[in-house]
Amino acid sequence: MNIVVAVKVVPDDQDIQVTAAGELDMSKAHQAISAYDLNAIEAAAQLAAAAGDSTVSVVTVGGSAIDDSKLKKNILARGADQLFMVADDAAADLDAHATAAALAEKIQAIGACDVVICGDGSADNYAQQVDVQLAAKLGVPSVNGVVKIEANGAAITAERKLEDVVEVVEVPTPCVLAVSPDVALPRIPGMKDILKAGKKPMDIAGAGEIAAATVKTIEVKAPEAAERKLDVKDAADDGAIEAFAAAIKAAL
Amino acid sequence: MADEVAVAVIGAEEVPAGIADAAYHVAVPADAVADDANLTLAPVVEGADVVIAEPTRHVKSVVGKLAAAAGASVITDALSIEGGVATEMYFGGVGQVKRQAETSCAFYTAGAGAFGDAQPSGGNGAAEELAWVAPANAVKLVSSSPIEKSGVDLTKSDVVVAAGRGFAEEGDLDLARAFCDKIGAGLGCSRPLAEGVNWMPTETYIGVSGLMLSPKVYVGVGISGQMQHMVGVKSAGTVFAINKDKNAPIFKQCDYGLVGDLKTILPALTAAL
Known part of the structure; x- marks a missing residue:
């Protein structure tokens, strides 16, 4: 089975600083695999193991900063076999439509593909739209919210957890599946996995033709924080718990 | 528009x-x-x-x-x-x-x-x-079953307690439940408790991709204060925090904070209320 995982590389949100002017400073942020895409990679690795004789290819599109050797090894240390990366400032911060177009071009270049797995949503925009846009671009069906994947001949039987119902669906392959974090717990790569990852095939390329922007970003700002009292006490201090209890009572 | x-x-x-x-x-x-x-x-x-x-x-x-x-x-x-x-x-x-x-x-x-x-x-x-127009490669529905909800609708709760990764064992959640009973609160959690260890129902996690709440009172217990969670209670009336790490980010976003072990604080607090 040929399995593709589409992932996004984002600045690590733990490293994002808010400046005095309320701007977001990402200059010190490491490049990281978007958190829920880790579950997608693991789901692909597990599906490959279950199906046997499979290849897991990871595809990602982003600015030139994503061509980071530690990050590339981290991606390939999680059960994937090969990496296809478009790292080009022309491909930084693309909208869902343009991202899907760039991913589709890469995926079609890899060759036969049975399943494309996407994460639940990216850490930055969490729009949950690249999966469905990518499926439209590839002309294949897609479902989201997937928590279980089973290969079933020329189809995938998927269980999806939606807001109020659990659906079991049959999706003809090739198809795109967006998985919920529940689908698989990401592995923690060991030193051996990381060393091996460095020897796996990596295809790093510039961007081809990038689709015109469909959405314009006007402003990015930190939200205004509510003023809080910040009355913090050590629980061991005399009367601290009682004062805390009194404050709760007063607020109820 | x-x-x-x-x-x-x-x-x-x-x-x-x-x-x-x-x-x-x-x-x-x-x-x-x-x-x-x-x-x-x-x-x-x-x-x-x-x-x-x-x-x-x-x-x-x-x-x-x-x-x-x-x-x-x-x-x-x-x-x-x-x-x-x-x-x-x-x-x-x-x-x-x-x-x-x-x-x-x-x-x-x-x-x-x-x-x-x-x-x-x-x-x-x-x-x-x-009239339904089917696509070429239609997805086929095999079955659809309603999700049994925990019965708690936190969006309707005036008082919300959230449990976080500070809870080392599932059994310790009973301390939070007793506390909730005392103040009439609904119990929610941060995402890892619902989707990492499955101690709490998925529909009770607060924050990004989960619940966005604006209760009168929010009490974060063992919650570190990651943005991903806090954004879900940003508009709460009064924010209370209990955490053993005095440097936890939640203490910079709360009205009242208590630094200490939730296993000793929660019973004492429940008794004091």
């Missing part, structure tokens, strides 16, 4: 009268999924200036396909839309981003809160039934 409003409902629900200028209904065949309603809805969306969709998984699929067909992208989970500019969360609430569609039709998903107290109006009567 527009002179003429058409509403389209996918699924079993009936379309109420008097809420729009035109109304459409799509019945989903028994072996199909609502996600595949895009071709059925395409004629309704054709020529529209704005499409606003409900932010559910089914509808996110449908509106995504409609946008893809129009060569557009959907601006999702808009907190507000003013003069064609939508405000969305960025990095789970670490930032906010303002975006505008550059296509002839703007697509958005937005929850009810985005439009404040705007009231529906219009002269629509019974909805027009749209």
Whole structure:
């Protein structure tokens, strides 16, 4: 089975600083695999193991900063076999439509593909739209919210957890599946996995033709924080718990 | 936002009268999924200036396909839309981003809160039934079963207690439950407790992709204060925090904080209330 995982590389949100002017400073942020895409990679690795004789290819599109050797090894240390990366400032911060177009071009270049797995949503925009846009671009069906994947001949039987119902669906392959974090717990790569990852095939390329922007970003700002009292006490201090209890009572 | 409003409902629900200028209904065949309603809805969306969709998984699929067909992208989970500019969360609430569609039709998903107290109006009567148009590679529905909810609707709770990773063992959650009983609170959690260790029902996690609440009182217990969680209670009336790490970020975002072990604090606090 040929399995593709589409992932996004984002600045690590733990490293994002808010400046005095309320701007977001990402200059010190490491490049990281978007958190829920880790579950997608693991789901692909597990599906490959279950199906046997499979290849897991990871595809990602982003600015030139994503061509980071530690990050590339981290991606390939999680059960994937090969990496296809478009790292080009022309491909930084693309909208869902343009991202899907760039991913589709890469995926079609890899060759036969049975399943494309996407994460639940990216850490930055969490729009949950690249999966469905990518499926439209590839002309294949897609479902989201997937928590279980089973290969079933020329189809995938998927269980999806939606807001109020659990659906079991049959999706003809090739198809795109967006998985919920529940689908698989990401592995923690060991030193051996990381060393091996460095020897796996990596295809790093510039961007081809990038689709015109469909959405314009006007402003990015930190939200205004509510003023809080910040009355913090050590629980061991005399009367601290009682004062805390009194404050709760007063607020109820 | 527009002179003429058409509403389209996918699924079993009936379309109420008097809420729009035109109304459409799509019945989903028994072996199909609502996600595949895009071709059925395409004629309704054709020529529209704005499409606003409900932010559910089914509808996110449908509106995504409609946008893809129009060569557009959907601006999702808009907190507000003013003069064609939508405000969305960025990095789970670490930032906010303002975006505008550059296509002839703007697509958005937005929850009810985005439009404040705007009231529906219009002269629509019974909805027009749209005949289902199946796509070429249709997804086949095998079964659909309702999720049994825990019965707690935190969106209706005035008082919310959230448990975080500070709880080392599942059994310790009983301490939080006893505390909740005492102050009449609903118990929620941060995402790892619902989806990492499965100690709490998925529908009780607060924050990005989970619940967005504005209770009168919020008490974070063993919650470190990651943005991803805190954004879900940002508009709480009074924020209380209990954590053993005095450097936990939540102590910079609370009204009252207690530094210490939740296993000793919770029983003492429950007794003191």
